[in-house]
Amino acid sequence: MIRVAVAGCAGRMGSAVVDAVTAAEDVEIVCGIDPHASGKADAFPVFATVTEALDAVEADVLVDFTQPAVVAANLAVALPRGVDCVVGTTGLATATLEELAASAADGTCLFYAPNFTTGAVLMMEFARAAAPYFPEAEVIEFHHCNKKDAPSGTAVRTAQMIAEARSPRVSAAPGRETEMPGAEGARGALVDGVPVHAVRSMGYVASQEVIFGSLGQTLTIRHDSWDRTSYMPGVLLGIRSVGEREGLIVGLETFMD
Amino acid sequence: MIRVAVAGCAGRMGSAVVDAVTAAEDVEIVCGIDPHASGKADAFPVFATVTEALDAVEADVLVDFTQPAVVAANLAVALPRGVDCVVGTTGLATATLEELAASAADGTCLFYAPNFTTGAVLMMEFARAAAPYFPEAEVIEFHHCNKKDAPSGTAVRTAQMIAEARSPRVSAAPGRETEMPGAEGARGALVDGVPVHAVRSMGYVASQEVIFGSLGQTLTIRHDSWDRTSYMPGVLLGIRSVGEREGLIVGLETFMD
Amino acid sequence: MIRVAVAGCAGRMGSAVVDAVTAAEDVEIVCGIDPHASGKADAFPVFATVTEALDAVEADVLVDFTQPAVVAANLAVALPRGVDCVVGTTGLATATLEELAASAADGTCLFYAPNFTTGAVLMMEFARAAAPYFPEAEVIEFHHCNKKDAPSGTAVRTAQMIAEARSPRVSAAPGRETEMPGAEGARGALVDGVPVHAVRSMGYVASQEVIFGSLGQTLTIRHDSWDRTSYMPGVLLGIRSVGEREGLIVGLETFMD
Amino acid sequence: MIRVAVAGCAGRMGSAVVDAVTAAEDVEIVCGIDPHASGKADAFPVFATVTEALDAVEADVLVDFTQPAVVAANLAVALPRGVDCVVGTTGLATATLEELAASAADGTCLFYAPNFTTGAVLMMEFARAAAPYFPEAEVIEFHHCNKKDAPSGTAVRTAQMIAEARSPRVSAAPGRETEMPGAEGARGALVDGVPVHAVRSMGYVASQEVIFGSLGQTLTIRHDSWDRTSYMPGVLLGIRSVGEREGLIVGLETFMD
Missing domain, CATH: 3.40.50.720 (NAD(P)-binding Rossmann-like Domain)
Incomplete structure (x- = not known):
């Protein structure tokens, strides 16, 4: 004991x-x-x-x-x-x-540990492991309206881990230069070259999705957390x-x- | 016949x-x-x-x-x-x-018709119908890397329909002012006050998700299209x-x- | 007042x-x-x-x-x-x-009202409206491990509404006859001809997904509820x-x- | 070369x-x-x-x-x-x-290799790695209507890998005994104790979702494949x-x- x-x-x-x-x-x-x-x-x-x-x-x-x-x-x-x-x-x-x-x-x-949520930690580890095999990766995080900064620390850390794991390769996806006038921000924030999008809604506590893509396939890792x-x-x-x-x-x- | x-x-x-x-x-x-x-x-x-x-x-x-x-x-x-x-x-x-x-x-x-995809048209109609009942709404669209503008016309139209349907009410979610320095764009593009996020990956053809939130609940409408x-x-x-x-x-x- | x-x-x-x-x-x-x-x-x-x-x-x-x-x-x-x-x-x-x-x-x-959750009610109404336009529809519901019956009442009602709305048409998707020996149940429960699947996990409160498919496209309506x-x-x-x-x-x- | x-x-x-x-x-x-x-x-x-x-x-x-x-x-x-x-x-x-x-x-x-899809292989490896940390796991696979057996070989293999990785622990989620009369199959097929659900629709090629749950959180790993x-x-x-x-x-x- x-x-x-x-x-x-x-x-x-x-x-x-x-x-x-x-x-x-x-x-x-x-x-x-x-x-x-x-x-x-x-x-x-x-x-x-x-x-x-x-x-x-x-x-x-x-x-x-x-x-x-x-x-x-x-x-x-x-x-x-x-x-x-x-x-x-x-x-x-x-x-x-x-x-x-x-x-x-x-x-x-x-x-x-900055984060004790087993699922969130695995999501980040899996993102690191998948990054070398996919040309593209983006992070979407979803938090409650009370969250006063964007993107979340977990999203930033995830993006950094992806960037390191696939280095020196970078994404070839069209970036912010393709945003239409008046629609700046559509392609998200670039964290070490990885687009990060933040959604805010009363309907969420803390969720995150990491999306990897290559020819004809998508691999998505998602974590949803509902209370402490x-x-x-x-x-x-x-x-x-x-x-x-x-x-x-x-x-x-x-x-x- | x-x-x-x-x-x-x-x-x-x-x-x-x-x-x-x-x-x-x-x-x-x-x-x-x-x-x-x-x-x-x-x-x-x-x-x-x-x-x-x-x-x-x-x-x-x-x-x-x-x-x-x-x-x-x-x-x-x-x-x-x-x-x-x-x-x-x-x-x-x-x-x-x-x-x-x-x-x-x-x-x-x-x-x-600008769009003959039955599912995409229904997604937009459902978004219009749901908008009055939810404080928050955001649009995420997912397209192939060959798409040279962001966000998509369907995403822009969806955001406009949501804004009209919930008018004069607007979203109270934290906006671009909560973006951290260096992370501009995290909260997406604002189209008539509705955040729109664009994801680009070789793994997509044309997909879109509309997310509505209110206290303790989320309603998501998603359309995936894989060929013509x-x-x-x-x-x-x-x-x-x-x-x-x-x-x-x-x-x-x-x-x- | x-x-x-x-x-x-x-x-x-x-x-x-x-x-x-x-x-x-x-x-x-x-x-x-x-x-x-x-x-x-x-x-x-x-x-x-x-x-x-x-x-x-x-x-x-x-x-x-x-x-x-x-x-x-x-x-x-x-x-x-x-x-x-x-x-x-x-x-x-x-x-x-x-x-x-x-x-x-x-x-x-x-x-x-048997259900006061606005999003769940809209999900059912949208399912009814979409049913005539899609050859296939299935319902997946996700609930906490404490739920002692499967599928949920909302899932059964949704399936019934889909069946009514697309009547007299029925699904042409392969059914329970395609289940491999020892894997009975893979195609779910049939409620008025609509397959219904129930997932149980400590990680859910009450969620449901309705999936409509036709050639080259999928329309998904999902509702997540996290507390009363x-x-x-x-x-x-x-x-x-x-x-x-x-x-x-x-x-x-x-x-x- | x-x-x-x-x-x-x-x-x-x-x-x-x-x-x-x-x-x-x-x-x-x-x-x-x-x-x-x-x-x-x-x-x-x-x-x-x-x-x-x-x-x-x-x-x-x-x-x-x-x-x-x-x-x-x-x-x-x-x-x-x-x-x-x-x-x-x-x-x-x-x-x-x-x-x-x-x-x-x-x-x-x-x-x-029985499967050359990098994302599907990673999904299975990640499922194996996550299994020890979550009390519950279920597999949902989504395939085209032309698929004549259910569940898919990948889903069966994934369930087996989960069962091995969390052994001797088994799931404590309510099982088929909670299926209501007439709704047999709602809880899916049991593959080595892991519920597996198969969805069939013209709107899919080959997709699979593995859902892990523990108190207050869900980890989801999803793979979508659209062509060869x-x-x-x-x-x-x-x-x-x-x-x-x-x-x-x-x-x-x-x-x-």
Whole structure:
């Protein structure tokens, strides 16, 4: 049984982690950490800080879905004590991650993933694998109207991976020079030479389609995500995998094949 | 049995019309017209001009898939003689069509359609019908790399129909102002306020998707066309319908419901 | 301002109705009815029965998302008092609906819809409209693993509508006789001659695709629904429309063009 | 420059191979073999038999898209002479393939693929890679009405690969026991526990969709093929790859990463 402490256990992502860990049979929650919920009765103790938590209970893994302002301090406590960390909080610079990993006790792992959705990670890996075999590739992402930037980070990353994988070859598809006057933008944004299109609608949460074409055929890889529970299989995969690793590991794909 | 003369019978579209009319049970080809093929042996006589053809054989309907340069002259011969015309040749101004229709014998019909693909016409009609019920709508069109302009005429027309049908309401989705620097075009081209995205790939012939969204739901209407045979059900529908109409009729939707 | 009473206001659907009506500008909640929540403090009074509610407050419309066991009694109180009813509770026989409508005060409307999702209703109407123009049609529905019957009621109804609309024509596609030994079921269930396929996955809530084919083209109509908020635009459309109607009206499509 | 002989050069697949090889810059046709076309004038000599051909011209690779009745004899001539073979003709038993490979000159390769469509092969490989991470998977295949068996061989193979990759885990989705009376087949055919659905329509050539689901997310891999040109990138990949291999190699995936 892997013993898990959940930092940010009262937040939206944190409470979803609590549910997922509770439902799984080979992992258990030993405590939560949340300054705003430390008085809350629960099936496990909740502490105000990571230090208090790790002084009081034995944990194998710390899961951190907190805030950019506190995640580094949390990891700086847990890693030297030999507690593996699974981190979904964004905003940590690579240099900071490396520094934190260097402070870890021997055999301890710092695992950070910008995206814990197994299907989204596979979509990107498959896009990378398919790119060399198709002359054309385009990315369409679909998000809720509340999303305030376009295109999404996942779409940009996917386009970059495609461009790298097919380099030095580039697309020969007609580009923005074929847009009719007044219809600028029809061919999308070019990210490293890959057209990326962003659709916004109240009917979506987070979806993406990668379309590859060659003579007479199309290969489409699509991912649809409907709520934050889609992160949980990836979080569990991280929890189950960090014990066998050490040092800094970035990206869920490391644990998928 | 409806007797059909096919102008441009040796061209790509014309010969597809010949095949479709030949295969149907309630229509028959009485002659072709094609200056480049008038000597060619066939199952029916082929004349160099419409005048020669209509002098020699009785026809109920003239189907014209020729060139902008000759279609008007063809119609100017057939319509006054009382031969209904089904026209897919593009490039005729509305004023010219009206003039030609005015020259027709009593009870004669001039039917022109920019698009004979039944599925594409239905897609546009459904988009018009759905638009009032959804806050958001976007159009994505997919065409072969040989297409030299973007977006397609069908996509532009669809966007215009959506804008009209939901007027005065406009979309509240985040627009081009949310495009990140360097990613201009991600939100597509705005056609009357409707985002239109164009994908180009060797793997497509002509496809289009119209996506409507409202809270918690998405309605998608998609049309895929793989070769010019997709025009033929619409051409046959036109041939069968013109006999009961007169004057100028524009658009296949007139005969669909 | 249309004054609305919500029966079942503490239930899952009822509370979503409360949210949607509260958010809309031209309708307002005057009371709720819910025996389990009548003591609950709220922005509006909650009564234990419809009789108590309509004795105490003036309402134009009663929305009923309750249980098969109580809906008839609720309507039997409201309709004779001249309160229009918008009903999403299933399980009422047509004869019962007709009887209840007959008991209504003059000019009062009983509106019942088995499905309030605007997109799903449009999908069915579009399927009916397209069916005459395509030789083939199949239905694929996608639902969550908790769904305990296959295919869905919406899929069955869609197939029936297609069969009626293209009658007496039937499909000429190869059928179940082409299934290989051991692969029975590959061609789906035949509902009035229309193949219906059911997909089950934790990744879906409720989706459906209707696929029409003819030579060289495919027309696809797809609806995806992600949570019960997708019912709300249809409930609001019902609330806004019943005032101008009387007698029994069945089906949201009546109010959609 | 790789020198290619094309057996069956006058057939449908063979002539597409001729076109593709002619268009590529690093390969060239040195002769064709076709008893029905040996008198035909062309850009290259055409022989009646493989023996005659290889006696007359030097070839590095023999491409064989002929008939089950002649392919073995063709290979039995070419392989002992040290000519690598790229074979798309179906109907050869594994034992026959092994025997033929054993007869090959040192360093000579016999490459056989049941499917040369790069996108279809990748779809299957991606399905295998994704299967361990998703509780549910289903396959939907879409083919033209002329297809006389269901489901397709590719769909069956895909389902088998999914079942193997996720073994010993099986799907927990509701199965055929949830089919309503009269709607048998709704949940598809079970191939090694994976539901497979077959759609038939004049609007398709050959398409397939593999749908993976887990909590709150769906990953879809789709391949659409519109004509036999979709085989050609795979044939070229085979021609370019056999020179570096020897012995029997089965499956295009061997040459794709």
